[in-house]
Amino acid sequence: MTTRRLSLWFVVATAVLSGCRGPTSATPPEATGPAARAPDSDGGSPADEGLIADHGGTADAEVVGCLPQCQDRVCGPNGCGGSCAPGCGAHGTCDDSGRCVYVQHCVDHWCVIPAGSYVRGNTTPSERHCDVDDGPKPHDVTLTRAFIMRRTEVEYEEFERVVGSNFPADELFPLKCPRCAIFQFGAKAIVAYLRGLNKLEDLPDCLGSDGLLLSKYKTPYECTGYRLPTDAEWEYAARAGTTTDTYVGDLGKYNPNKPCEQSAALLDQIAWYACNSGDNGKVKPTGQKAPNPWGLHDMLGNFYEITLDAFPPFSKTVTAPPVDPWVAPAFGYEYMWLISRGGCYHTHPCTMYIGRARYPFYLAHGNDDMTIRPVRTLP
Numbered sequence: 001m002t003t004r005r006l007s008l009w010f011v012v013a014t015a016v017l018s019g020c021r022g023p024t025s026a027t028p029p030e031a032t033g034p035a036a037r038a039p040d041s042d043g044g045s046p047a048d049e050g051l052i053a054d055h056g057g058t059a060d061a062e063v064v065g066c067l068p069q070c071q072d073r074v075c076g077p078n079g080c081g082g083s084c085a086p087g088c089g090a091h092g093t094c095d096d097s098g099r100c101v102y103v104q105h106c107v108d109h110w111c112v113i114p115a116g117s118y119v120r121g122n123t124t125p126s127e128r129h130c131d132v133d134d135g136p137k138p139h140d141v142t143l144t145r146a147f148i149m150r151r152t153e154v155e156y157e158e159f160e161r162v163v164g165s166n167f168p169a170d171e172l173f174p175l176k177c178p179r180c181a182i183f184q185f186g187a188k189a190i191v192a193y194l195r196g197l198n199k200l201e202d203l204p205d206c207l208g209s210d211g212l213l214l215s216k217y218k219t220p221y222e223c224t225g226y227r228l229p230t231d232a233e234w235e236y237a238a239r240a241g242t243t244t245d246t247y248v249g250d251l252g253k254y255n256p257n258k259p260c261e262q263s264a265a266l267l268d269q270i271a272w273y274a275c276n277s278g279d280n281g282k283v284k285p286t287g288q289k290a291p292n293p294w295g296l297h298d299m300l301g302n303f304y305e306i307t308l309d310a311f312p313p314f315s316k317t318v319t320a321p322p323v324d325p326w327v328a329p330a331f332g333y334e335y336m337w338l339i340s341r342g343g344c345y346h347t348h349p350c351t352m353y354i355g356r357a358r359y360p361f362y363l364a365h366g367n368d369d370m371t372i373r374p375v376r377t378l379p
Contacts, residue, residue: 073098074379086224086379091148100379102146106295109158110148112378113237113294117142120235122355124245130254130350138355141232142323145221146378149229149237152286152297153181153305153371154193162196163189179285181303184366187211190228190306194374197226203376211363212329212336213308219326220308221377229375231309231358232325234341238354240294245353246270247292247299254350263349271301273352277345284345300352303371304340304359311337311360336363344369 068078075087075094088100091112095101102114121136157178159167167189182189190211198205206223208214217223220230229237238247245251248270252262260275268276270292272284287297299305309320310329320327329336343357346369351357361370 070098075100088379091378092146100146102378104294106151109151111151111237111295113147113149113233113375115143115146116236118236118239118241119243120232120355122353123243124251124353124355130256130259130348136355140322141236141325143232143236144324147229147233147375148378149233149296149375150373151291151295153303153373155179155286156182159189159193162200163192167192177283177285179287180283181286181371183283183303183371184368186365187363189366190372193372194226194228197374210336219324221324221326224377224379226374226376228306228308228338228372230326231307231339231341232320233375234305234307234373235354237294237296238292238299238342240292240296242293245355247354248290251349251353259349263352267301267349267352271298271343271352272345273301273343273347273349274345275349277301282345299342300354300357301343301347302345303342304344304357304361304367304369305342305373306338306340306361306370309339311339337361338363340370 066080070084073084076098078084092100092102120141121138203225206225206227291297309327337360340361343352
């Protein structure tokens with residue numbers, strides 16, 4: 001009885017296993033290669049010919065898709081129905097070679113500053129100014145990367161839009177003027193605003209929590225997120241293609257007895273400074289004066305604007321390279337002084353020319369006459 005049950009289970013198991021393996025007869029070898037594929041409807045070659053890679057006559061085949069052609073291109077079609085990344089964004093157009101072309105223009109709060117060359121430094125003759133420290137000597141500079149710069153200095157309402165209302169306002173802006181530029185701040189506020197902008201647009205951060213350039217970047221120009229401008233970028237943007245003391249002409253011969261009369265014809269139309277900002281100098285809302293030829297307001301006067309260049313002697317080198325210059329800091333955050341540019345509401349008119357108008361900013365705490373105007377390198 002037991003022997004018969006075991007024999008029955010063996011027969012059933014053998015039948016089931018044989019059914020799983022399928023037929024035991026071998027397929028002829030000549031039926032396994034590519035020639036065994038069915039022809040297309042008109043009797044020609046297989047429909048997927050040209051996309052199938054033959055691997056030694058085996059049945060395995062690899063389907064090769066479209067390969068994007070983006071070598072040496074940053075924009076334009078990639079040959080597969082898409083575009084080469086990252087593209088030119090809203091600020092540029094793509095040429096036939098796949099490079100972005102940027103023409104100076106302003107969109108909303110930002111102005112495109114095209115790449116180019118200029119003469120940097122103090123080109124103002126000594127009889128037209130009164131300061132012994134008359135800035136660096138003139139020298140040629142080339143900026144190889146286009147960038148965008150904020151049309152005005154960062155106002156308190158703009159700071160609050162990006163960072164929120166939880167940041168202590170009395171540390172940034174003691175006055176109640178939403179359209180006036182923020183001031184009296186240190187690295188914490190600078191980083192909070194710039195990182196907030198980068199987060200809104202999914203861009204990389206350029207500065208560390210100490211307000212200095214992150215170590216993974218050799219120069220600020222490499223980072224495509226929002227940051228402070230270099231000293232060379234600031235002066236290039238301020239000049240806007242002009243070569244005169246200001247972007248509306250040259251100052252007259254300095255007259256210590258009538259300094260305001262000598263400057264009023266030019267400076268009053270473009271800047272808030274000691275002669276027109278009220279008793280002891282008063283802060284004014286941004287954008288009330290005429291812009292420079294590239295659409296930027298208050299590049300002279302109102303507030304000094306902080307750059308990323310170290311102020312001598314707190315720098316590694318005093319002489320920057322002629323192409324994409326930047327003077328890196330030599331010391332840590334506690335001893336870091338940065339160059340600020342443009343003069344402010346209490347600046348004397350005889351120092352209100354583009355090649356001079358500079359002052360040190362101590363990164364560890366704020367000043368009541370300095371603010372920020374961000375930039376971003378374009379692709």
